[in-house]
Amino acid sequence: MTTGPRFRFAPSPTGSFHVGGARTALQNWALARRLGGTFVLRIEDTDEARNRPEWTQGIIDALAWIGISSDDAHFEGPHFQSEYAEAHVAAARTLFDSGLAYYCDLTAEQIQQRAKEQGLSGYDGYSRDRGLEPAPGRVLRFRVPPGTTIVNDLVRGDVSFDNDTIEDFVLLRSNGTPVFLLANVVDDIEMAITDVVRAEEHLPNTPKQQMLWQALGHTPPRWAHVPVLVNEQRKKLSKRRDKVALEQYRDDGYLADAMVNYLMTLGWTPPGAEAAGSEIVPWVEIEAAFRLEDVTHSPAFFDVKKLAAFNGDYIRLMSPDEFVERAGQELPVEWDRKRFVAIAPHIQERLTTLREVPDKVDFLFWPEGSDVEYDPDAWAKAFAPEWAIALLGDVIEAYGDSSWSADDLKSALEAVMERYSIKLGKAQAPVRVAVTGRDVGPPLFESLEVLGRDETLRRLVNAASAAGGDTANVGR
């Protein structure tokens, strides 16, 4: 165990890993490593999650994907909340014995009733001095002291709460089980956590937690509440409405590096990014520079468009070998890898996600002799000019005995198109549609080179015939 600060990340398993959680995890991770501390993963093992171990595993896998892995020295865990269950109750007992907490037998209805009568919003402290002993049906409440609680937050500075506005909150339910707030604090104490970095939504709970730390005889940790991530409606990202599952982005072909980089730019800018004119910054630099004090105070919109832009940049940053390796994983197994290697350099700079790879190159892998499926619009546009069919015929003839390299194929087409006084941009359209069925795609001549003479000619002839041209004498 290292001796530096101890950062905890305490996600609740819900079946998918939230991008917001990923960001706080990353922030904790960056700090723990930079400061020579420890990243402690404490997973909340709720009843529901206990029946679905894959949920917990999902968190671990997701963290590993973004580079937070137990293989690293600065990692401790996962720990589970239940591992400290006895300590939770013991802590509550201590508080009761020392008079810092008391039992109350009011039901929720009664509390509501009293609040209504007095025009208050919550519990009024009715049982504070009634000296009730523990008994089934009674809850243990924390005796909130008078005064003011000041939370010193690394991101926001001092935030002060008037204790009068904090009701005597429940520690132990009437069935004797501890509530989350207590469990959380006790876990943090047990784990000797020194720094709590989490989303801003937890800020209002913090004075309660801080009071508990103190009541339990411990110095509270350093707090830091980073702004939440929101959707286009400026609402906190929710699983129901928004695409928030990190796994989903992973499966959609986003790169971990791009995701990590993008997530870290939400609420924070790497120093030097402005001078460099780019926010694409490697993790090592982020880790070396990230400071809580520099984090923005306002919520940030999770912009998939910008994520996509980052992703495209990261794809272009890959070495050719790496790209072939990564992109190859997206291809159907039966596709010839050698063929893909030949075309790979030409699609690498045309992608925003790896997921798009198959659709870009599929025309190279259609089964031999299969028909090209022409996109109607592309076809109509390509064969609208009156010269299109004739040009196709000429191309077929020229390609019949051209040497089969991209350069020569280009020259051959250029020679043909001169007869029609058109530019290359136009001339290549019918050829492209004939061969790929579409009007956009990787560079044409390189594609043809990879496709090979026989298949190219076959498709050209088929297209010419489909377009109504007489191909009977072509290629003789």
Added chain:
RNA sequence: GCCCCCAUCGUCUAGUGGCCUAGGACACCACCCUUUCAAGGUGGCGGCACGGGUUCGAAUCCCGUUGGGGGUGCCA
């Protein structure tokens, strides 16, 4: 209702009293390049919510207004 947080281009942000004629990134638009589409290059559009102070000077400090968001469980 009560409590807390927040407020710079469409979005993410730089800015910590003079360097701001408010900078960068993404998006968008135009042009260049060009073998379609991209990529790349160049340029452009576009913002300090409002009102009062403080100060020689305010995006920056203070107060208020308005507007957002979050929290308010015997949920986690």
